[in-house]
Amino acid sequence: xxxxxxxxxxxxxxxxxxxxxxxxxxxxxxxxxxxxxxxxxxxxxxxxxxxxxxxxxxxxxxxxxxxxxxxxxxxxxxxxxxxxxxxxxxxxxxxxxxxxxxxxxxxxxxxxxxxxxxxxxxxxxxxxxxxxxxxxxxxxxxxxxxxxxxxxxxxxxxxxxxxxxxxxxxxxxxxxxxxxxxxxxxxxxxxxxxxxxxxxxxxxxxxxxxxxxxxxxxxxxxxxxxxxxxxxxxxxxxxxxxxxxxxxxxxxxxxxxxxxxxxxxxxxxxxxxxxxxxxxxxxxxxxxxxxxxxxxxxxxxxxxxxxxxxxxxxxxxxxxxxxxxxxxxxxxxxxxxxxxxxxxxxxxxxxxxxxxxxx
Numbered sequence: 001x002x003x004x005x006x007x008x009x010x011x012x013x014x015x016x017x018x019x020x021x022x023x024x025x026x027x028x029x030x031x032x033x034x035x036x037x038x039x040x041x042x043x044x045x046x047x048x049x050x051x052x053x054x055x056x057x058x059x060x061x062x063x064x065x066x067x068x069x070x071x072x073x074x075x076x077x078x079x080x081x082x083x084x085x086x087x088x089x090x091x092x093x094x095x096x097x098x099x100x101x102x103x104x105x106x107x108x109x110x111x112x113x114x115x116x117x118x119x120x121x122x123x124x125x126x127x128x129x130x131x132x133x134x135x136x137x138x139x140x141x142x143x144x145x146x147x148x149x150x151x152x153x154x155x156x157x158x159x160x161x162x163x164x165x166x167x168x169x170x171x172x173x174x175x176x177x178x179x180x181x182x183x184x185x186x187x188x189x190x191x192x193x194x195x196x197x198x199x200x201x202x203x204x205x206x207x208x209x210x211x212x213x214x215x216x217x218x219x220x221x222x223x224x225x226x227x228x229x230x231x232x233x234x235x236x237x238x239x240x241x242x243x244x245x246x247x248x249x250x251x252x253x254x255x256x257x258x259x260x261x262x263x264x265x266x267x268x269x270x271x272x273x274x275x276x277x278x279x280x281x282x283x284x285x286x287x288x289x290x291x292x293x294x295x296x297x298x299x300x301x302x303x304x305x306x307x308x309x310x311x312x313x314x315x316x317x318x319x320x321x322x323x324x325x326x327x328x329x330x331x332x333x334x335x336x337x338x339x340x341x342x343x344x345x346x347x348x349x350x351x352x353x354x355x356x357x358x359x
Contacts, residue, residue, distance in 0.1 A: 015060060016059065016060050016127060017044070017047075017048075017054045017057050017058075017059050017060075018058045018059075019057065020195075021044070021164055022164060022192050022213075023126070025164060025191075025192035026154055026155060026158060026190055027164055027165070027191060028166070028168075028169050029041050029044075029166065029167075029195040029197055030167075030170060030182075030196060030197065031170070031171060031196060031198055031199070032170070032171050032178065033170070034199060035197045035199045035206060036197060036206045036224065036226060036243070038074065038131055039078065039226060039244075040197060040206065040208065040224050040245060041129055041131055041168045042066070042078050042131075043224075043244075043245040043248075045064045045066050045095065045127060045166075046093075047059050048061065048062050048064055049061075049062075049064045050090075055222065056250075057248075060126070062125065062127055062163075063094035063095070063096075063123045063124055064093075064096070064125055064126070064128075064129070065096050065118055066095065066097050067098045067102065067128070067129060067131060067136065068097060068099055068131055069100075069130065069131060069135035069136045070101075070131060071099075077231060078242055078244070080231040080232075080242065081231055082244055084229050084231060085227075085244045096118075096123050098114075098117070101135045101136055102114045102136055103136065103138030103140075104137070104153040105139070105140025105141075105147070105149050105150040105153075106137070106138030106149070107139070109153055111156060111157070115157065115160055125161050126162075126164065127166060128158075128161065128165045129165075129166045129168065130154065130166070130167045130168065132168045132169060133150065133168065133169040133170075134182075137150060142183035142184060143183055144184060145349070147183050147186055147187055148184070148186055148287060148348065150187075151187060154167065155190070169181055169183075169187075170182045171196075179196055180341075180343065185343065185345075185347065186346055188343050188346070188359055189287075189295075189357070189359040191212060192212075192214045193214070194211045194212035194213075195210055195211065196208070196209040196211050204225065204226040204227060204228065204243065205223060205224060206224045206226070207223055207224075208221070208222040208224055208248075209221050210222075221250075221252055222248055222251055223250075224248050225245070226244065226245050226246060227243065227244060227246050229241060229242055229243070229244050267335060267338060267342075269307075269310065270332075270336070271339065271344060271345070271358070273303060273306050273307045274358065276306065277298045277303045278297065278298045278356075278358070281299075281302050282296040282297060282298045283297065283298070283355075285297060285350060287348045297350070297355040297356060297357035299353055299354070299356075300347070300353070301353070307332055308328055336356070344358070344359070345357075345358065345359070
């Protein structure tokens, strides 16, 4: 516990990558297959281990643990690529590779064993990369309680090592989901920073959009330029190559891009009702485990009753009260589903029912 006189803000201790990634918490870089997200995640880890600026942004030097759950061969090739691209690279870096996929999403997970393995090498990491989320889910369900278990485990890693856990993940499935994280909406609510990685068509480049950054502006858009490096030949004499990041450059800010269409009036009303219900009847709880943040949420039944009272619909000429009740129920459920899909609302199971909160 800190008394008022002891509570101090230390400006230099806020960022891992200035105005991009916080020093501690949970972050995600995600994109479609082939978007170069893993190459860029590795470059972030590489710059942090070196204490080298990332583009023009200052980096806080820290030890790195890289969990290559999709296969360590790719990480080994990337290391070889940077060694060729930068002949003066130091012989050793505070960088450890975990080449197995720990179970962070199933009921009987590997969190304790993973912490023990990291502690055993005395590295005290400031950055832990999980590449990818889907390969570390174990038997957990990305669209249900498995995601909440993963978030709790990732949060526990961040707290234990006072580190940033950077999650490499995929976009959602289906039309309109290419700019959203795949899986349960609780992941979006738990993140301190969120970067969308999109490959530039016909080029070795990607656009990075900082979609979310707590306590700071999130209108940043960057461009990553990559190049191919030949690292050897196979037994048939064919070249083996990998990609390295050449540069991180500023691109057009998100604020200068075309504006997203406004929130429909019906959804604005629903969000207003939810905010009022949280203020008046909300309860505090930790949806992501004991190490996660304390949030304030409200039962969806409380929201439903207030929503019906606000819209005050009457039965139509051809409706009875039962038909009206069913129409209102469908409208309410559709509104909740649309708000969750648009990432304006988060829902989770709690004490045998569903609760809602605003991200």
